[in-house]
Amino acid sequence: xxxxxxxxxxxxxxxxxxLESFSSLFGEAGPGLLTFLVFLIGCILVVTVMATIGxxxxxxxxxxxxxxxxxxxxxRVGPYGLLQxxxxxxxxxxxxxxxxxxxxxxxxxxxxxxALVGVFGTLAVLPFSSGFTLSNLNVGVFYLIGIGSxxxxxxxxxxxxxxxxxxMLGGMRGASQIISxxxxxxxxxxxxxxxxxxxxxxxLVGAQGGLPQEWFxxxxxxxxxxxxxxxxxxxAETNRAPFDLPEAESELVSGYHTEYSGMxxxxxxxxxxxxxxxxxxxxxxxxxxxxKVPFNLGGEGIIGQVLQxxxxxxxxxxxxxxxxxxRWTYPRLRVDQLMTLCWKYLTPMAIxxxxxxxxxxxxxxxxxxxxxLAAFVGSMGTGGGH
Amino acid sequence: xxxxxxxDVYTPVVILLFLGAITVVAALLLGKLVRPHNPSESxxxxxxxxxxxxxxxxxxxxxxxxxxxxxxxIFDVESALMFPVAVIFKKMNEIGRGGxxxxxxxxxxxxxxxxxxxxxxxxxxxxxxxxxxxxxxxNKQG
Numbered sequence: 178x179x180x181x182x183x184x185x186x187x188x189x190x191x192x193x194x195x196l197e198s199f200s201s202l203f204g205e206a207g208p209g210l211l212t213f214l215v216f217l218i219g220c221i222l223v224v225t226v227m228a229t230i231g232x233x234x235x236x237x238x239x240x241x242x243x244x245x246x247x248x249x250x251x252x253r254v255g256p257y258g259l260l261q262x263x264x265x266x267x268x269x270x271x272x273x274x275x276x277x278x279x280x281x282x283x284x285x286x287x288x289x290x291x292a293l294v295g296v297f298g299t300l301a302v303l304p305f306s307s308g309f310t311l312s313n314l315n316v317g318v319f320y321l322i323g324i325g326s327x328x329x330x331x332x333x334x335x336x337x338x339x340x341x342x343x344x345m346l347g348g349m350r351g352a353s354q355i356i357s358x359x360x361x362x363x364x365x366x367x368x369x370x371x372x373x374x375x376x377x378x379x380x381l382v383g384a385q386g387g388l389p390q391e392w393f394x395x396x397x398x399x400x401x402x403x404x405x406x407x408x409x410x411x412x413a414e415t416n417r418a419p420f421d422l423p424e425a426e427s428e429l430v431s432g433y434h435t436e437y438s439g440m441x442x443x444x445x446x447x448x449x450x451x452x453x454x455x456x457x458x459x460x461x462x463x464x465x466x467x468x469k470v471p472f473n474l475g476g477e478g479i480i481g482q483v484l485q486x487x488x489x490x491x492x493x494x495x496x497x498x499x500x501x502x503x504r505w506t507y508p509r510l511r512v513d514q515l516m517t518l519c520w521k522y523l524t525p526m527a528i529x530x531x532x533x534x535x536x537x538x539x540x541x542x543x544x545x546x547x548x549x550l551a552a553f554v555g556s557m558g559t560g561g562g563h
Numbered sequence: 564x565x566x567x568x569x570x571d572v573y574t575p576v577v578i579l580l581f582l583g584a585i586t587v588v589a590a591l592l593l594g595k596l597v598r599p600h601n602p603s604e605s606x607x608x609x610x611x612x613x614x615x616x617x618x619x620x621x622x623x624x625x626x627x628x629x630x631x632x633x634x635x636x637i638f639d640v641e642s643a644l645m646f647p648v649a650v651i652f653k654k655m656n657e658i659g660r661g662g663x664x665x666x667x668x669x670x671x672x673x674x675x676x677x678x679x680x681x682x683x684x685x686x687x688x689x690x691x692x693x694x695x696x697x698x699x700x701x702n703k704q705g
Contacts, residue, residue, distance in 0.1 A: 340621060436610065444590075
């Protein structure tokens with residue numbers, strides 16, 4: 178089990194050679210410096226890729242919605258309008274930065290920073306492949322839930338600090354929605370922790386296999402329901418439609434970021450799109466087998482790692498597409514319906530799933546339903562064969 | 564976990580948090596060089612559909628949000644305490660002590676379930692709470 182990207186790389190000869198040359202150059206500080214540099218390069222790589230995916234997410238959102246509504250969508254900047262997000266970024270960079278004169282200026286500036294920091298923090302534990310995980314923390318799930326809720330704090334603070342009534346309503350809604358839906362999400366992730374017996378993402382994915390019947394979602398009926406509870410909760414936690422009440426543009430102007438302009442608004446938008454990718458990645462890792470390649474194709478070598486990354490991104494982006502499709506398909510919930518859905522439907526369902534998973538492990542020795550079906554069919558075959 | 568577990572694994576966390584902060588601060592500072600800066604009285608007023616803002620937004624607010632926050636804290640603490648139990652369940656089950664951990668999980672969950680049942684019964688999960696004093700008066704009215 179590789180704990181970090183450094184411990185994965187350190188099994189290669191070229192890394193050992195690099196380590197020796199660093200040790201001879203910098204003495205005792207050499208190995209530590211090399212570790213830091215590798216982490217730094219890995220982090221910058223991940224952040225760059227994620228920022229690009231976040232930008233392309235806005236493009237995909239507009240293009241897919243255009244497709245669903247029989248429009249063209251962005252098609253002027255670059256081939257098929259692919260560079261639209263760069264043009265938008267440049268435009269927002271050049272926009273005037275307006276702070277309302279009655280706002281709480283310190284918190285107003287702090288909120289977009291917290292949003293981006295919270296989302297970047299979650300990237301540390303996202304399992305891209307068995308080797309390329311920035312850090313496979315032993316408290317991975319716990320850490321992700323904790324640092325991910327910084328975004329909720331940012332949304333509330335942004336709404337509060339603007340001193341605008343629309344922002345205040347949006348921020349309040351955002352805070353209550355995010356904390357409410359955290360409960361079903363945490364409880365359905367806990368069922369997966371129960372099944373795999375570990376809190377780190379390597380362990381979660383390692384307990385699954387490459388083929389669909391080895392994924393946790395198809396392990397037993399309770400995890401199957403649990404995935405949908407998780408997915409609905411994750412939609413609400415990232416403020417995606419039909420749960421986009423904090424920024425409901427038709428009733429709250431634009432919710433918690435009404436007063437934000439230019440780059441500050443861009444950071445909120447970027448944080449939202451990266452967060453959607455992160456929760457899709459967590460869903461893929463916890464329920465859909467994560468980076469596991471069918472039949473373990475490619476083995477442990479570099480080809481295997483590339484295949485694993487591709488499989489992980491494939492599953493995550495499929496979920497991402499689903500999230501965008503849901504946004505342009507369903508109408509927004511009312512605020513009382515939102516709370517009813519969370520506390521009266523999803524939370525009892527999540528508790529029921531948790532008990533079901535615990536009993537399944539205890540009574541049925543954590544065999545998946547396909548194993549039992551295969552054993553049953555096998556015994557039928559031998560029984561009726563005489 | 565291995566005995567050699569060091570805090571090195573938290574290095575990417577620190578780097579990523581710093582990268583997030585640096586990105587925001589650097590973009591805002593660099594943008595200062597190129598973006599216009601023409602503040603005016605009406606531009607800096609909070610948006611209220613074109614009208615002069617009436618009072619401040621920091622005023623009384625719906626109690627419901629506060630109640631939701633309280634319910635959330637109970638659930639969050641409970642689930643945070645349940646994670647360690649959930650992690651060891653599989654290992655304990657393999658050595659034949661699963662029943663003990665299962666009972667513990669059930670105790671935790673029964674506290675959660677009784678909590679949500681109490682809130683539900685009291686009407687705290689309804690967004691608009693009904694103020695019918697008891698069932699008898701309700702029947703008389705009906």
